[in-house]
Amino acid sequence: MGKRKTPSGEETPNSDFCDFLSELAEYEKNISRNIHKYNAYRKAASVLASHPIRIKSGEESKKLNGIGEKIAKKIDEFLQTGKLQKLDNIHNDSKSTAINLLTQITGIGPAKAQNLVNEGITTLEELEKHKNKLNHHQLIGLKYYHDFKEKIPRDEIKKIENLIRSHLEPQIQLTICGSYRRGKQQSGDIDALITHPNYTSSQPKKKQNILKNVVAALQNCGLITETISLGDTKFMGACKLNQDSITRRLDIRLTPYDQYFCAVLYFTGSDMFNKEMRAHALDVGFTLNEYTLRPVGSTGVPGEPVEIHSEKDVFDCIGFPYKEPEDRNK
Ligand code: 8GT
Ligand code: MN
Ligand code: MN
Secondary structure (H helix, E strand, O other), X not given: OOOXXXXXXXXXXXXXXXXXXXXXXXXXXXXXXXXXXXXXXXXXXXXXXXOOOOOOOHHHHOOOOOOOHHHHHHHHXXXXXXXXXXXXXXXXXXXXXXXXXXXOOOOOOHHHHHHHHHOOOOOHHHHHHOHHHOOHHHHHHHHOXXXXXXXXXXXXXXXXXXXXXXXXXXXXXXXXXXXXXXXXXXXXXXXXXXXXXXXXXXXXXXXXXXXXXXXXXXXXXXXXXXXXXXXXXXXXXXXXXXXXXXXXXXXEEEOOHHXXXXXXXXXXXXXXXXXXXXXXXXXXXXXXXXXXXXXXXXXXXXXXXXXXXXXXXXXXXXXXXXXXXXXXXX
């Protein structure tokens, strides 16, 4: 059998299974709102994505970590019929397709989508007529629905990165994280992280206007065109590189200098990779999050943060084999 392409463009021997499992995961997240099933499907998709050999039966798939009886059955059905009845039913259900559409709008979650559909709002046209039901974030999501759906080519992010960097004062460090840092050829959004040596977790007041000044500079040069929200440490909004390009989702976070590498690690993801690494940390007596790595004593109370000077420090501390960002795509 030939190679298959996932929506992200990667070819793997089992990507057709990954595709339907990811779609089932989205269904559980947005429509059934069953977070356990969502996690189970995602885990299964992830383990299949990194399995190097074509799976030929449900029975065989059960040998993989995270695939049980139910998913094995779906793999058999898919192998035998080339489709899944459950997905056919979902595609033919108007309420499901409407919720699916609405949750594609940034700012609209499963609950809001459900409410809108219950009120009879099932299309973008209907939503345009009921803008009063939307908050600022959701209005921007609707306005740029078509733009935000488009993936951002790596070259364009590179240019945006350079432009941002050219507007930063020299002491500010910048890392574009997310799928871009993991080497993907295209990304859904731009996840920027900045830090400043004067701003540390013990000197929280030093954050002052660092982020706001950066955002103001990027507005002045015309890069930032929309603000969804702006606080001391988190900007959410949109940018446009030039006249020819479309509007892109941009997030900028400011983190304390001593927490920078935990943040870089966290925001680089993938979130499945983060989950795995956090679980490993717990196994060896550490708790890891976007801020710190801390030992957990026998009492279960986390101790003082470990001093971290690089991403690799975090891996080394918990005895987790170092992986380059490009190898964190699972
Ligand atoms: P993308 O190309 O679709 O943007 O892929 P991505 O860059 O891997 O995904 P992302 O959703 O932009 O998240 C990047 C990282 O930010 C994740 O690894 C995760 O740890 C972290 N993250 C957040 N907020 C959220 C969130 O609301 N959802 C998800 N999935 N991840 C989040 O900071
Ligand atoms: Mn991203
Ligand atoms: Mn993001």
